[in-house]
Amino acid sequence: GDSVTQMEGPVTLSEEAFLTINCTYTATGYPSLFWYVQYPGEGLQLLLKATKADDKGSNKGFEATYRKETTSFHLEKGSVQVSDSAVYFCALSDGGGAQKLVFGQGTRLTINP
Amino acid sequence: DTAVSQTPKYLVTQMGNDKSIKCEQNLGHDTMYWYKQDSKKFLKIMFSYNNKELIINETVPNRFSPKSPDKAHLNLHINSLELGDSAVYFCASSLGLAGLGETQYFGPGTRLLVL
Numbered sequence: 001g002d003s004v005t006q007m008e009g010p011v012t013l014s015e016e017a018f019l020t021i022n023c024t025y026t027a028t029g030y031p032s033l034f035w036y037v038q039y040p041g042e043g044l045q046l047l048l049k050a051t052k053a054d055d056k057g058s059n060k061g062f063e064a065t066y067r068k069e070t071t072s073f074h075l076e077k078g079s080v081q082v083s084d085s086a087v088y089f090c091a092l093s094d095g096g097g098a099q100k101l102v103f104g105q106g107t108r109l110t111i112n113p
Numbered sequence: 114d115t116a117v118s119q120t121p122k123y124l125v126t127q128m129g130n131d132k133s134i135k136c137e138q139n140l141g142h143d144t145m146y147w148y149k150q151d152s153k154k155f156l157k158i159m160f161s162y163n164n165k166e167l168i169i170n171e172t173v174p175n176r177f178s179p180k181s182p183d184k185a186h187l188n189l190h191i192n193s194l195e196l197g198d199s200a201v202y203f204c205a206s207s208l209g210l211a212g213l214g215e216t217q218y219f220g221p222g223t224r225l226l227v228l
Contacts, residue, residue, distance in 0.1 A: 032213075032214030034216075036219075038154075042221060042222075043117070043203055043205075043219035043220050043221045043222050044156075044203070044205075044217075044219040045218075045219065046216045046217070046218075049214070049216065051214040087154055089156065093211045093212055093213075093214060093215075094212060099161060099168055099169060099210050099211045099212045100146075100158045100161060100169055100171070100211050100212075101146075101158065101211055101217060102158075103155070103156040103157075105153070105154070105155055106154040106155065106156070108154070
């Protein structure tokens with residue numbers, strides 16, 4: 001079945017550091033790919049998404065490019081802030097009929113001042 | 114206005130009890146979901162409804178019964194609660210079906226602790 005694998009956390013960085021969180025997927029169809037973020041004590045909210053190969057999703061300085069050849073959707077940000085501390089989830093939804101989001105295991109990110 | 118709301122926010126109860134969690138969305142969406150997040154933050158779909166019809170039932174024990182009285186509400190009733198049911202339960206909604214790449218909007222979660 002479909003699956004998503006994220007880099008193991010937790011990840012701790014200093015403010016203004018460069019961030020990469022790796023995400024790879026396995027899917028039988030042509031999935032849409034998402035990054036959701038969960039701030040402490042809150043529900044998930046969409047950070048960005050891409051619905052077809054080579055699309056780049058971007059929001060709040062974060063970017064991810066849908067790479068079909070490497071089945072990846074890595075999240076990047078050039079200069080992180082303390083307020084970016086959260087848990088980040090990579091996810092896919094398969095248009096082939098499963099009609100559900102499949103999540104990676106989440107990566108906890110802590111940014112120190 | 115809260116887009117997706119859940120009540121209660123916290124629920125502490127004894128093993129064997131029956132409890133319900135309510136979810137409402139005011140986004141006009143057709144599809145609603147229940148997810149379970151375990152202590153390691155792993156998220157898994159439990160149920161999905163589209164226009165009040167069950168779309169997904171992801172091998173969840175029969176003790177869990179969702180009910181959708183209308184498109185804006187999806188409630189979750191749990192019978193005979195067990196220790197392993199302790200988790201955070203998230204409701205979510207989307208305009209269309211998940212397979213269409215729709216963004217899902219999540220509620221704040223209900224933290225269930227079974228003693």
